[in-house]
Amino acid sequence: MxxxxxxxxxxxxxxxxxxxxxxxxxxxxxxxLKELLTGEELAGLQEIQLGYGWTNGAVELRQAIAALYRDRTGDEVIVTNGSAEANFLLVSSLIDPGDEIVVITPNYLQIHGWAMAIGANVKTSALRPENGWELDLDQIEDLVTDKTRLITICHPNNPTGALLNPDQLDGLIDIARRHDVYLHGDEVYKGSELDGDEPMSIADLYEKGIATSGLSKAMALPGLRIGWLVGPAAEIYDTWRYKDYTSITTSALSEYIGQLVLAPKRxxxxxxxxxxxxxxxxxxxxxxxxxxxxxxxxxxxxxxxxxxxxxxxxxxxxxxxxxxxxxxxxxxxxxxxxxxxxxxxxxxxxxxxxxxxxxxxxxxxxxxx
Ligand SMILES: Cc1ncc(COP(=O)(O)O)c(C=O)c1O
Incomplete structure (x- = not known):
């Protein structure tokens, strides 16, 4: 390969x-760790048994992640080693050689590179800098064919820090829905919006929407290596088959801390x-x-x-x-x-x-x- x-x-x-x-x-x-945790929580770390957990993530952690989304249960979540592993599992489970995917660029090019490696036909549609990095919906529509399996966007965007306005996001979802393709949002920067509210997740807006995210960016905890995928239960279940072959589980220590920091006030x-x-x-x-x-x-x-x-x-x-x-x-x-x-x-x-x-x-x- x-x-x-x-x-x-x-x-x-x-x-x-x-x-x-x-x-x-x-x-x-x-x-x-000292800045993040209370004395009691730090003491709690010492009691953790360093065993294997669930290969799709600790039940309580999956529930805490599900609660960040609308009407989700822990079965619609898989916990991964960073959102990098989440992206990797997504492509591995969803894309076959010869499938087409549309990557909205600029983008963190992990999905682009991995999909090419497994033999997908990767097409790109560029955000337009002249308009503050807006989508070119006409171009995306032109790129989608009956072989397209997935459209993927990084939102909020790496590297531009741009956010789509709600009409643009609706337009993108409309294209995905009409062509019955998956829409993936790499949402690892979600939560760090500087001027307004947190946007809705693509997983909450579209029935074939899948989001990857994690604690590395907006949550300032990259060393924990906690990420996740959230989406329809069947597709999430499919990604789990690959997780057993990649890293098995995330770290027990990180899962403990992950659960603490995802409590809503925290x-x-x-x-x-x-x-x-x-x-x-x-x-x-x-x-x-x-x-x-x-x-x-x-x-x-x-x-x-x-x-x-x-x-x-x-x-x-x-x-x-x-x-x-x-x-x-x-x-x-x-x-x-x-x-x-x-x-x-x-x-x-x-x-x-x-x-x-x-x-x-x-x-x-x-x-x-
Ligand atoms: C858009 C995006 N996705 C995924 C990742 C991977 O991050 P992590 O695995 O730490 O969650 C990065 C890292 O820079 C990123 O920018």
Whole structure:
């Protein structure tokens, strides 16, 4: 099997843990266990038996996840190691070689790469930057054929932080429904909306809607590696067959913590911390961009990143590498999304890190015309 290198993840893995100024993450500065848990809960950790759990996730955790959605039960949820495993299981169980899928781009390209590897015919429809990253519904309609099995979108979007307006989301669901195809939302940034309410999940809006999500981004807990799939019970059951072959279970420790943080008030408190950090940093970045007119962006509406376009006589991969080598700042090049001329800047880090990273980026750009 041929599989493309997942360059977004590879760049981060190679450099993000050693670089002095890491502006490559898309989530929010993660909690330590000590910050997150009470003394009693920390003590509870010591009592956990380190055995295997249910391979589709602890019953109570699945129920807590189901409660985030409308009229769902734990049978319509499977717990996974990150939303990455959830996406992997979704494609593995739903897509056969020769099936067509439509990926709305830009996107976290995991589904794109894995579907290509298993022999699917992957078509893409791009969000339109000229309109603040809106869907091109006519183009999506044209791409769907009787071989299309799935349309997939990342919403809120990685890397643009864009949110669909409700009419656009309805339009997308209408296309999926008329063609009787699955619609998947990678919703791992849901809950970190900076200006308004949390949007409805695709799983709540469409009978063949499936959502993947997890605790890594809006919830600032990537090290737990807790993700999930939610959707129709039969399709979720199908993904379970693959889970037994991949990782069997998630960690007992992570399931315990996952259950605690998904209690409604606790979840809101965590999301509120995330939004405070992100709002402050978005304002900082907006000011910086006003002072650096060769950069421009649509301020993100959700998530821990901004997709910033720049004007300079250097491609984004070369720019990102030189910035890291010369100034110790890691950002992601737009090239990893197939969009040169952009940088993805993390805005979920501590303010001082972002400030220092932006200052160095400003200095670095002076050498380019
Ligand atoms: C859109 C999207 N989906 C999935 C993932 C995987 O994250 P995790 O497995 O930590 O939930 C990422 C990570 O960056 C992401 O941006």
């Amino acid at each position: 041929q599989i493309e290198e997942f360059s977004l993840e590879r760049i981060q893995s190679l450099y993000e843990n050693t670089v002095p100024y890491n502006l490559s993450d898309s989530g929010v500065h993660p909690y330590t 979840r809101q408190a965590i999301l509120s911390r995330s939004k405070t950090i992100l709002r402050e940093n978005r304002a900082l970045l907006t000011d910086w961009i006003h002072q650096h007119p060769r950069f421009s962006f649509f301020p993100p509406k959700a998530g821990g990143m901004a997709f910033v376009s720049y004007r300079a006589n250097i491609g984004s991969t070369a720019l990102a590498h030189s910035l890291r080598e010369e100034k110790g700042v890691l950002v992601l090049p737009g090239d990893v999304y197939g969009l040169d001329g952009y940088l993805r800047l993390g805005i979920g880090e501590r303010k001082a890190q972002l400030e220092a990273g932006l200052e160095r980026l400003g200095e670095h750009m002076q050498q380019f015309s």
